[in-house]
Amino acid sequence: MESTDPLSELEQKVGRLEGLSDDLITVVDHQIDAVVNSKTEQIEEYVQQYTSLRGVFRDEEQEFINQLRMTLNKVGANEAEVRLESLKECYPQQKDLIADWQDVLEKQMDILKKKQEKLDGLLEFAVEKNMQLMHSIYSMHNKKNTRYSSGGTKEEISSGIALNKEA
Numbered sequence: 786m787e788s789t790d791p792l793s794e795l796e797q798k799v800g801r802l803e804g805l806s807d808d809l810i811t812v813v814d815h816q817i818d819a820v821v822n823s824k825t826e827q828i829e830e831y832v833q834q835y836t837s838l839r840g841v842f843r844d845e846e847q848e849f850i851n852q853l854r855m856t857l858n859k860v861g862a863n864e865a866e867v868r869l870e871s872l873k874e875c876y877p878q879q880k881d882l883i884a885d886w887q888d889v890l891e892k893q894m895d896i897l898k899k900k901q902e903k904l905d906g907l908l909e910f911a912v913e914k915n916m917q918l919m920h921s922i923y924s925m926h927n928k929k930n931t932r933y934s935s936g937g938t939k940e941e942i943s944s945g946i947a948l949n950k951e952a
Contacts, residue, residue: 798849799886805842806893813900820907
């Protein structure tokens with residue numbers, strides 16, 4: 786089923802990409818909230834949602850690229866790079882529309898990138914704090930961390946070993 790307007794299918798695909806990127810942004814926001822509130826079950830749930838959505842987004846992105854390639858080939862721009870900039874040259878009368886698509890996609894990707902960086906920063910912070918906590922736990926010394934050597938003298942046992950022996 787051939788569309789009368791060669792750009793209408795591309796416009797629909799841009800709309801789907803925009804919607805999916807909105808969904809990805811929402812899921813990353815939920816992930817950030819779950820990390821801040823230390824809700825591990827929610828973190829796992831949102832990671833699964835993100836992974837699933839990311840797969841769908843990649844498929845849609847590939848379909849968009851294929852459609853863009855076909856559209857460029859239809860107007861004889863077989864040698865042109867498969868980019869929206871190339872499409873502007875082939876459809877100068879639709880230059881503004883194509884520029885709007887570019888703006889929408891670039892803004893969405895920029896927002897998603899910033900949100901992802903924020904999430905990564907939070908996770909790095911959590912890992913660092915967890916390492917510090919574990920170090921504090923393992924460096925504590927108390928009466929359970931001692932033993933008597935074969936010579937009858939008291940010796941310290943490192944906390945990690947003492948914790949493992951108690952378990």
